[in-house]
Amino acid sequence: MSLRTRIAIVEDNTAVREGFATLLNSIDKYMVVGLHETAEEAIVLMEQENPHIVLMDIGLPGMNGIEAIREMRRINARCQFIIISVHEDSELVFQALCAGATGYITKNSNYMEILNAINEVLSGGAPMSTKIARMVISSFQTSTYTPLTKREMEVLQELARGKSYSMIAKSLGITNETSRSHIKSIYSKLEVNTKYEALEKAKKDKLI
């Protein structure tokens, strides 16, 4: 049946790997097309196995799962990755999502949880705990506190997009000199001396 969902598993723990494989193979619509102990092995066979979904352990010997996802996404952009993590809510899971994973399950997930995660990914969802979801949205929510004025914040935002002072002046409807003046005021308040430093500080303080 070519309609089966092709699944590859990358997991160094044999019990977990075989357990997942047995479960998935017992279900008609799934087909395990690859079982790998290392990321390196999975990468070379990626093209040949052509999985729709890869269950990827993060803590692998050699190349870790995060770097592996980056590599494998380059080989097949349509493939989707589900993290297999030991810890429920780790920073690593968050990093894996940034690298291109679309969800995750834990090693001791029960059958239903595993199958649910796969089904949700297939139907366009991204299964994750609410704690992970919070980490994700926190990462792009900005702070409410700022030492800068409203105008300076506007200038800073334009600066962050890579605009020069004259482009900022044009978009804000002020003269070049004024936009430069705001920039200098920003530097002073953020205690920096260059554009790069200002942007680094602003990102660190979640102003942008």
Added chain:
Amino acid sequence: MSLRTRIAIVEDNTAVREGFATLLNSIDKYMVVGLHETAEEAIVLMEQENPHIVLMDIGLPGMNGIEAIREMRRINARCQFIIISVHEDSELVFQALCAGATGYITKNSNYMEILNAINEVLSGGAPMSTKIARMVISSFQTSTYTPLTKREMEVLQELARGKSYSMIAKSLGITNETSRSHIKSIYSKLEVNTKYEALEKAKKDKLI
């Protein structure tokens, strides 16, 4: 009991508003401190009511819920916002999360779902459907395809952080001329002529 969680509700539909209030007031650890039909009203009373959590409708008459969250976060940065949305998975919910909401429920959620959402927010989670979660992570995942070489991508990433060509040269361990050479090549491939245009194009194409 000052230990009760103070909750404000902003919702123009009377039935929904009163229904939520009745439910929450029936529970000992919650206390409804504000019931508002409009965002404007909620904003002026924000400081006085001092809620821990605000249940915020998105589709309000006058100021919408998204703008309201932005305003109210400025008044009380510690307050947390839960969206009340009609549609399960809309673009608006995503925008609200960007504006600072930490989760959402639907108008026809049952009691358990509402209480679960509040509890999860209080315990550091961000309740949302897996579809919304997918929208969120998709927004910061980058494309796997790029017309640029590996080195050019590195240069582009540094450029995006606001570095000058000499700073890029230093961090990549090459001469200024080489980094400028890469930049020129990037411009040529992206068909642009300035740093700003290159960054716009790169963002649009999800290269960065």
Added chain:
DNA sequence: GGAACCATCCCCCAATTTGGAGAAGCAGGC
């Protein structure tokens, strides 16, 4: 072996940007 990239470096030039220092007009707060 040759073609086609890639990454690295070098030169020249003019226009623009940048950072630093200083200052004027205008509002709001006490």
Added chain:
DNA sequence: GCCTGCTTCTCCAAATTGGGGGATGGTTCC
């Protein structure tokens, strides 16, 4: 009224930028 802070503007010297070239090794592919 005075002071502070915000927005606005001016001059200068140094650095960056974008646009022309061109050169060297190193691949990878045919």
